[in-house]
Amino acid sequence: MNWNFTAGNFSLRLPLTEQDGDALYELMSAQSRVDHLPRLAMSVEAQALDELRRVAMRFETREAAFWLVEGLFDKQLVARVGIYKINWMQLSAQLQWELADAVDLPLMLEVIPPLLNFAFDELNLHRLEMRLRAGSQRHEALLQGLGFTFEGVLPAQLEYEDQSVDLAVWSYLSSDRC
Amino acid sequence: MNFTPELPFAGGRVRPLHYDDVDALFAIYQQPEIPGQRVLDNKDNLTRMVDLSVQMAATQRGMMWLLEVGTDGHYEVQGMVSAYDWQPSQLRTMLRVDGLPALSLQQRAAALKVCMDFMATKYHLRNFGYQWIAGQDDALKGMLEEAGFSLAATLRDGWRTGESSFADVLQYHLLRGEHKPVPGRLGEQDNPGQNLAKSFNSGQNNGGGEA
Numbered sequence: 001m002n003w004n005f006t007a008g009n010f011s012l013r014l015p016l017t018e019q020d021g022d023a024l025y026e027l028m029s030a031q032s033r034v035d036h037l038p039r040l041a042m043s044v045e046a047q048a049l050d051e052l053r054r055v056a057m058r059f060e061t062r063e064a065a066f067w068l069v070e071g072l073f074d075k076q077l078v079a080r081v082g083i084y085k086i087n088w089m090q091l092s093a094q095l096q097w098e099l100a101d102a103v104d105l106p107l108m109l110e111v112i113p114p115l116l117n118f119a120f121d122e123l124n125l126h127r128l129e130m131r132l133r134a135g136s137q138r139h140e141a142l143l144q145g146l147g148f149t150f151e152g153v154l155p156a157q158l159e160y161e162d163q164s165v166d167l168a169v170w171s172y173l174s175s176d177r178c
Numbered sequence: 179m180n181f182t183p184e185l186p187f188a189g190g191r192v193r194p195l196h197y198d199d200v201d202a203l204f205a206i207y208q209q210p211e212i213p214g215q216r217v218l219d220n221k222d223n224l225t226r227m228v229d230l231s232v233q234m235a236a237t238q239r240g241m242m243w244l245l246e247v248g249t250d251g252h253y254e255v256q257g258m259v260s261a262y263d264w265q266p267s268q269l270r271t272m273l274r275v276d277g278l279p280a281l282s283l284q285q286r287a288a289a290l291k292v293c294m295d296f297m298a299t300k301y302h303l304r305n306f307g308y309q310w311i312a313g314q315d316d317a318l319k320g321m322l323e324e325a326g327f328s329l330a331a332t333l334r335d336g337w338r339t340g341e342s343s344f345a346d347v348l349q350y351h352l353l354r355g356e357h358k359p360v361p362g363r364l365g366e367q368d369n370p371g372q373n374l375a376k377s378f379n380s381g382q383n384n385g386g387g388e389a
Binding site: 089090091092126127129149151152153154155156157158159164169171173175 | 267268269270304305307329330331332333334335336337338342344349351353358
């Protein structure tokens with residue numbers, strides 16, 4: 001199975017630990033890009049290397065897969081998108097993304113549908129869900145524009161910076177495709 | 179070492195699993211109440227399940243109790259209470275009851291409450307979740323709401339019932355009002371760990387902070 005593919009004017013490829021650390025650090029060192037997860041932004045470059053190694057291990061066990069989204073021509077990293085907590089019994093997984101500031105709905109409409117098709121057709125999954133900090137307006141607007149369905153808010157799912165964080169749940173089913 | 183306590187409630191008790199409970203567990207799994215759950219066809223896995231119940235409790239990943247109905251000295255196994263997806267750092271866990279048809283809603287609620295009280299007191303858990311799967315007894319939803327749970331989300335096709343069939347999952351949560359723990363140096367709060375003889379809440383310095 002080929003895990004790398006193109007989506008419109010973008011390529012989605014699995015990261016390489018040896019070469020993608022700098023670009024990933026650049027993407028994930030701004031707090032605004034990871035607030036919706038929520039997690040702390042990277043503050044030293046070694047964290048990007050560590051993240052790539054962890055992701056590689058999770059991919060080896062087919063527990064997760066993360067892709068770097070790059071322009072086909074300029075090779076600029078615009079996002080990282082991943083599925084994790086892949087449950088092969090339930091045919092479900094959770095979706096996560098970190099987006100560069102310029103990413104908007106038209107770009108996501110190029111990238112995400114092919115990713116969903118890959119998850120449903122190649123991996124045979126049935127349900128993808130995203131859990132993100134409730135009130136993450138930019139991301140929830142993108143999810144809505146992409147056709148995801150809001151399912152509710154799970155209270156107090158994370159203890160983060162002395163706060164209990166509620167997570168909104170959005171989902172997309174294989175049967176949601178037209 | 180014992181990591182799972184016996185806890186009494188009005189009309190019964192919950193207690194840890196033992197190897198000689200395998201027949202009772204097998205009887206419970208002959209009448210699965212979750213849609214799509216297969217009837218168990220051999221008992222070998224249940225011995226392993228008893229081992230796992232100890233390991234999970236010791237490592238704070240889950241806890242399993244046998245649910246018995248009756249009075250002192252005369253108890254009858256009617257089900258199980260399980261805590262799973264226990265996230266100690268996030269102060270939450272999910273709960274599940276597997277009951278025989280004779281187990282009443284009141285007994286389920288009482289068993290759930292005594293287990294939640296224990297985990298809240300002993301391990302600071304404040305958030306208890308319960309998933310009702312479409313196809314289960316509708317009355318369970320009312321029992322959960324009466325016990326203080328609120329519907330938080332409906333996970334579409336969140337549970338697989340067959341090769342290509344799925345059921346919606348209604349996820350309920352109950353948030354407790356206990357104070358969150360505050361950080362302290364080792365020994366400062368007489369941290370009880372898994373020692374059932376100790377508790378954060380039994381002494382004057384209980385380590386709790388403002389909620």
